[in-house]
Amino acid sequence: MNTRGRKQLRISHVGLRGVVGAGMTAAHVLDFASAFGTFLEKGPVVVGRDPRASGTMIHEGVTAALMACGHDVISLGIVSTPVIQHAICRLDAAGGVSIGASHNAAEWNALKFFGPKGIYLSTAEAGELLDIYHLRKFDYVEWNRIGKLRTEENAIDPYLDDLAAVYDFDALRRFRVVVDCCNGTSSLILRRLNERFGFNILLINEQIEGVSFAHEPLTDARNVALQLAPLMKPLCADAGFLFDVDSDRVAMATDEGCPVSExxxxxxxxxxxxxxxxxxxxxxxxxxxxxxxxxxxxxxxxxxxxxxxxxxxxxxxxxxxxxxxxxxxxxxxxxxxxxxxxxxxxxxxxxxxxxxxxxxxxxxxxxxxSYPKYCMLKGEVPLVTQRVPALMAELRARNAGARINMLDGIRVDWPDRWLHVRVSQTEPIVRIICEQRGEPPHALFSGVMEHVRSFV
Amino acid sequence: MAREHLLKIGVSGIRGVVGEFLTPGLACAFAQAFGTYVNSGRVVVGRDTRSSGEMLQHAVQCGLLAAGCEVVDVGVLPTPTIQVFVASTRARGGIAITASHNPSEYNALKLFNARGLFFNHYERSELLDLYHQREFREATNEEIRGIVREYETPARLHLERVLKHVNVERIRARRFRVALDGVNGAGSVLSCRFLRDMLGCDLKAISVDPTKPFPRVAEPRPDTVGELAELVRREKCDIGFAQDPDGDRLAVADETGRVLDNDDVLALAVDAALGRVPGDVVVNLTTSSVIDDIAAAHGRRVHRTPVGEANVVEGIESAKAAIGGEGPNGGIIFPAVHLCRDSYTGMAFLLDRMAETGLTASELASRLPRYYRKAGKLAYEHGRLGMLMQALEDAFPSAELDRTDGLKLMLPEGWIHLRASNTEPLLRIAAEARTEKGVEELYRSALERLGG
The missing domain is CATH 3.40.120.10 (Alpha-D-Glucose-1,6-Bisphosphate, subunit A, domain 3)
Structure with a gap:
C-alpha cells in the first residue's frame, strides 16, 4: 500500500484532487481539462475558482485546455461553486469547471466538473470523462477554431436576484447574523447581500486569502466553537453561520452561543x-x-x-x-x-x-x-485493504439479528441506535460511526472500534 | 521525401502546427521547464496576434506559475518590445508566443534570458535536457505567485529607446507620407503610434487590425507585399514599410512602389548606424556582399556567422559590433537599442537617412553598390546534404570555402551558399554576383551539380 501517493493525488469519478506541487501538477490539470473539453458538447464553458493561490495556475491551465478544444471560456474569477453552477444555467453554457478544494486544507486543490444547467456529472458521464483522460486522445481543434476567453465581472448579482425570488429578503434582512467566512468566497456574496438588500450580516474572517485560512475550512461544530460561537451573545446575534471556502456547506451557532452539530x-x-x-x-x-x-x-x-x-x-x-x-x-x-x-x-x-x-x-x-437528542461518535482506523472483506463479513455475522445494509461498507440498525463501518474514499482509513437516540452509545462504539482494530 | 515536421522540439525551442501537434499540454510543460531553468522569479510573457496565441499564453502562464514564477503578462506586443522589457524589468527571462514569419497555423515559443536575449546554444540545450527529464519544479500553494499585467510600459520603453538614436525633430519636420502594412500583426497598433504620433508622419496604413487574420503571406518579401507597393503608388507616399506578425522583420518599398531587396535595406541601416556609433558589422553567411562595401567605406570590418538570429546576436556581442543583421530576411539588429531584430529601429533609420540627406528612398537605394542575388530551396533528404556539399566543392575547385553553416563557396565573380534550414525540412541555396548574368550562371551551375 502506497499511502504517500494516495494522500496527495486522487483521480476519480468525482474529478481531480490533490496537494498542489506534491501530487497535483500543471500536467494533470491540462490533461484533465482537455478531457473535459473533449467530453463536452460544443459551446461556452464557465470557469471559476476559490481563493487558493494555486487557483491562478490551475485557472490558466483549464482555460488553455478548454480553448484548445474549441470552447469559449467565460471566467468568473473568484466565486463560490453554487455561483458557478448558477452562471452555467443562466448563460446556457455547455458546462463548467469549479477550481477549489472546498473544505480541504489550503495546500489542496481540485477540479469539479458540471454539465449543462450546472448539474454535477453522473457516474456514467464521469466514467467517460475518466476514460478520455486515461486515453489522452483529446479533440483539439484547428488553429482557426480555438476558443476565446471573456470575463464576467459580476456573476454574484444575478445569483442573488434568483435567491431573492425564492426567499423573502425584506423579512430576512432584519435578522442580526454573524458569519465566519473562513477567508473564502462567501464573504463576496454576503457583502453584496448587505450592500444591495440591506441585510445585517456581520462578517469575520472575511478577507479573501490564498495561502492560510483562519482555521480549518471544515463546517463542523468544532470549528464553529473556535471563533463564531463565542461572538453570538456579545453581539446579540440571532444566528451564526460558518461556510467552507467554496460556500457549498454550512454550519451553525445559536443565539445562545452554542455550536450546533453539522x-x-x-x-x-x-x-x-x-x-x-x-x-x-x-x-x-x-x-x-x-x-x-x-x-x-x-x-x-x-x-x-x-x-x-x-x-x-x-x-x-x-x-x-x-x-x-x-x-x-x-x-x-x-x-x-x-x-x-x-x-x-x-x-x-x-x-x-x-x-x-x-x-x-x-x-x-x-x-x-425542539428536536429529540441524538448523539453520534466517530472514529477511524488505518486501512489494511486486503482485510476489508473479512472485516465486513465478520461484522455482518456478529450482528445477524439486526437490520443490515451493505451498500457502502456495513450499516447495522437497531430500533434506537445504529453503526456504520466503511472505507473512506479520500483517505486510507476505515471510518466508524455510531449514533444513538438520547445518550452517547459509548459501549457500542468502543466495542466496534476494538473489533475493527483487531483487523489491522 | 522528408517527413513533414508539423511539430519540432529542439534547440530553437518548440514550434508546430497548433491543434493536433502543438498542444496546450506541450506548451505548458515546456514553459514549466523554462520556469525551472530560470529558477522561478519574474518571467515576462507576450504574444503576437495569431488566433492560437491567447490559448497558448494561458498554457505557458500555467506552466510558469506551476514552477513558482511570477508572470508579467504584456499581452500582444512585437517580439523586440518584449525583449527590451525583459531586460529592463529585472525579470529572470521572457517568453514570446509567436511563430514570427511562419504561416498562421503555426505557433512557437521564443525564449529569452534575463538580458532579453535569445537563449544561446548552451542555454537552449540545457533547457531541452530539463524538458526531457521532466524534473520540473513543482511549486506548492504557498510558493505559487500571481500574474501582473503590464500593457503600457513596454511599448513606451522600446520606442523611446529607438528614438534616442535618430534626429526626431528633423524627421518630424519633413512630415513624410508613409505607407504601412502591419499584416494585422503584433506591431499594428504600435507602428501607427510610432510613425504617426512620434515621428509626425502622414500615415497611410493597411492591415493594422490585430483582431483580424493575416491578409498576406506572413513573411515580408518583395513577392508578398504587393499591396504595400500599390498603396505607396496610389497615395504617392515617400516610403512604405511592411512588418511580419511579431514586428521583428521589415520590408521597405521606395516612393516608386519598388520593394527593396532586404539586403539593401540592411545596407542602408548599416550605413546609418556606422555614422553614429563605433564598432564592426556582423551578418550571417547568406547576407549580401553589399554590407562589406558599406563597412569598408566606413573603415569597419564585417564578421560572418551561421544563419539564425541567435548566432548573429552572439557574433555581435563577442565582436562588440555597431550593428548586424540577417540580410535576406529583413532583420536589423542594432545593439544600442537592444540585441534583437527590430523593425522599429529599421524604420527610424531609413526615415532619418531620408531626412538627413534630402534624398528619396529610391535615390538612397540606387547609391548602393549593385549586386544580383538568387535564392531557392530543395527538398531535404537525410544524408543528402553532405553529398551535395561534396559535389559543389568538386565543381568549384578554386573556391574559397566556409563550412560554418552548410557550405559557402566564395569565387571571384560571387558566392554560392548551401545549407539546411533550421525551421523547415528544406535545403536552402543562395547565390550572388555583380551582374545578373553572373548570378544566373552561378545559380544554374550549382543547381546542376545538386541535381535540382
Missing part, C-alpha cells in the same frame, strides 16, 4: 421544507443522523439512504422525478433544495434556516432544542 442542518431543513413540498423523499447517505427518519415520519415522508459521497447522491437524485424529492444532503452541512436547482448551496441553506426562524417566530436555539 448533522442538524439537513433534518432542520427537511422539517422546514417537507410541509411545503410536493415531494416526500429525503435523499441522504448512510452515515447521516437517524433524526432524519424521525423528522420524515412527522411529515409522512421517506428517507432514501445511499452510499457516502456526492456521486451516489447525484445518481440517486437522477433516478427520481424532481418533484418527488423534497431535499437531499449530507451530515456535513451540504444540502440541496429543489427551490434552488438541487445544488449544494450553503448560502441558500442559510437563507432557508432564517426563513424557518421567521415563519416559526422562534429563536434558533429554540428550534434546535
Amino acid at each position: 448533522e442538524m442542518v439537513l433534518p432542520m431543513l427537511a422539517d422546514y421544507l417537507l410541509p411545503r413540498s410536493t415531494g416526500k423523499l429525503v435523499i441522504t447517505n448512510l452515515s447521516s443522523t437517524a433524526l432524519l427518519e424521525e423528522v420524515a415520519a412527522w411529515h409522512g415522508a421517506k428517507v432514501i439512504r445511499v452510499p457516502v459521497g456526492r456521486q451516489a447522491a447525484i445518481d440517486a437524485l437522477s433516478s427520481y422525478r424532481p418533484e418527488q424529492v423534497a431535499i437531499a444532503g449530507e451530515g456535513t452541512g451540504a444540502v440541496m433544495m429543489p427551490q434552488f436547482r438541487f445544488v449544494y448551496d450553503g448560502i441558500a441553506s442559510m437563507l432557508a434556516i432564517l426563513s424557518m426562524m421567521r415563519e416559526r417566530g422562534q429563536k434558533l436555539s429554540e428550534i434546535v432544542a
Whole structure:
C-alpha cells in the first residue's frame, strides 16, 4: 500500500484532487481539462475558482485546455461553486469547471466538473470523462477554431436576484447574523447581500486569502466553537453561520452561543421544507443522523439512504422525478433544495434556516432544542485493504439479528441506535460511526472500534 | 521525401502546427521547464496576434506559475518590445508566443534570458535536457505567485529607446507620407503610434487590425507585399514599410512602389548606424556582399556567422559590433537599442537617412553598390546534404570555402551558399554576383551539380 501517493493525488469519478506541487501538477490539470473539453458538447464553458493561490495556475491551465478544444471560456474569477453552477444555467453554457478544494486544507486543490444547467456529472458521464483522460486522445481543434476567453465581472448579482425570488429578503434582512467566512468566497456574496438588500450580516474572517485560512475550512461544530460561537451573545446575534471556502456547506451557532452539530442542518431543513413540498423523499447517505427518519415520519415522508459521497447522491437524485424529492444532503452541512436547482448551496441553506426562524417566530436555539437528542461518535482506523472483506463479513455475522445494509461498507440498525463501518474514499482509513437516540452509545462504539482494530 | 515536421522540439525551442501537434499540454510543460531553468522569479510573457496565441499564453502562464514564477503578462506586443522589457524589468527571462514569419497555423515559443536575449546554444540545450527529464519544479500553494499585467510600459520603453538614436525633430519636420502594412500583426497598433504620433508622419496604413487574420503571406518579401507597393503608388507616399506578425522583420518599398531587396535595406541601416556609433558589422553567411562595401567605406570590418538570429546576436556581442543583421530576411539588429531584430529601429533609420540627406528612398537605394542575388530551396533528404556539399566543392575547385553553416563557396565573380534550414525540412541555396548574368550562371551551375 502506497499511502504517500494516495494522500496527495486522487483521480476519480468525482474529478481531480490533490496537494498542489506534491501530487497535483500543471500536467494533470491540462490533461484533465482537455478531457473535459473533449467530453463536452460544443459551446461556452464557465470557469471559476476559490481563493487558493494555486487557483491562478490551475485557472490558466483549464482555460488553455478548454480553448484548445474549441470552447469559449467565460471566467468568473473568484466565486463560490453554487455561483458557478448558477452562471452555467443562466448563460446556457455547455458546462463548467469549479477550481477549489472546498473544505480541504489550503495546500489542496481540485477540479469539479458540471454539465449543462450546472448539474454535477453522473457516474456514467464521469466514467467517460475518466476514460478520455486515461486515453489522452483529446479533440483539439484547428488553429482557426480555438476558443476565446471573456470575463464576467459580476456573476454574484444575478445569483442573488434568483435567491431573492425564492426567499423573502425584506423579512430576512432584519435578522442580526454573524458569519465566519473562513477567508473564502462567501464573504463576496454576503457583502453584496448587505450592500444591495440591506441585510445585517456581520462578517469575520472575511478577507479573501490564498495561502492560510483562519482555521480549518471544515463546517463542523468544532470549528464553529473556535471563533463564531463565542461572538453570538456579545453581539446579540440571532444566528451564526460558518461556510467552507467554496460556500457549498454550512454550519451553525445559536443565539445562545452554542455550536450546533453539522448533522442538524439537513433534518432542520427537511422539517422546514417537507410541509411545503410536493415531494416526500429525503435523499441522504448512510452515515447521516437517524433524526432524519424521525423528522420524515412527522411529515409522512421517506428517507432514501445511499452510499457516502456526492456521486451516489447525484445518481440517486437522477433516478427520481424532481418533484418527488423534497431535499437531499449530507451530515456535513451540504444540502440541496429543489427551490434552488438541487445544488449544494450553503448560502441558500442559510437563507432557508432564517426563513424557518421567521415563519416559526422562534429563536434558533429554540428550534434546535425542539428536536429529540441524538448523539453520534466517530472514529477511524488505518486501512489494511486486503482485510476489508473479512472485516465486513465478520461484522455482518456478529450482528445477524439486526437490520443490515451493505451498500457502502456495513450499516447495522437497531430500533434506537445504529453503526456504520466503511472505507473512506479520500483517505486510507476505515471510518466508524455510531449514533444513538438520547445518550452517547459509548459501549457500542468502543466495542466496534476494538473489533475493527483487531483487523489491522 | 522528408517527413513533414508539423511539430519540432529542439534547440530553437518548440514550434508546430497548433491543434493536433502543438498542444496546450506541450506548451505548458515546456514553459514549466523554462520556469525551472530560470529558477522561478519574474518571467515576462507576450504574444503576437495569431488566433492560437491567447490559448497558448494561458498554457505557458500555467506552466510558469506551476514552477513558482511570477508572470508579467504584456499581452500582444512585437517580439523586440518584449525583449527590451525583459531586460529592463529585472525579470529572470521572457517568453514570446509567436511563430514570427511562419504561416498562421503555426505557433512557437521564443525564449529569452534575463538580458532579453535569445537563449544561446548552451542555454537552449540545457533547457531541452530539463524538458526531457521532466524534473520540473513543482511549486506548492504557498510558493505559487500571481500574474501582473503590464500593457503600457513596454511599448513606451522600446520606442523611446529607438528614438534616442535618430534626429526626431528633423524627421518630424519633413512630415513624410508613409505607407504601412502591419499584416494585422503584433506591431499594428504600435507602428501607427510610432510613425504617426512620434515621428509626425502622414500615415497611410493597411492591415493594422490585430483582431483580424493575416491578409498576406506572413513573411515580408518583395513577392508578398504587393499591396504595400500599390498603396505607396496610389497615395504617392515617400516610403512604405511592411512588418511580419511579431514586428521583428521589415520590408521597405521606395516612393516608386519598388520593394527593396532586404539586403539593401540592411545596407542602408548599416550605413546609418556606422555614422553614429563605433564598432564592426556582423551578418550571417547568406547576407549580401553589399554590407562589406558599406563597412569598408566606413573603415569597419564585417564578421560572418551561421544563419539564425541567435548566432548573429552572439557574433555581435563577442565582436562588440555597431550593428548586424540577417540580410535576406529583413532583420536589423542594432545593439544600442537592444540585441534583437527590430523593425522599429529599421524604420527610424531609413526615415532619418531620408531626412538627413534630402534624398528619396529610391535615390538612397540606387547609391548602393549593385549586386544580383538568387535564392531557392530543395527538398531535404537525410544524408543528402553532405553529398551535395561534396559535389559543389568538386565543381568549384578554386573556391574559397566556409563550412560554418552548410557550405559557402566564395569565387571571384560571387558566392554560392548551401545549407539546411533550421525551421523547415528544406535545403536552402543562395547565390550572388555583380551582374545578373553572373548570378544566373552561378545559380544554374550549382543547381546542376545538386541535381535540382
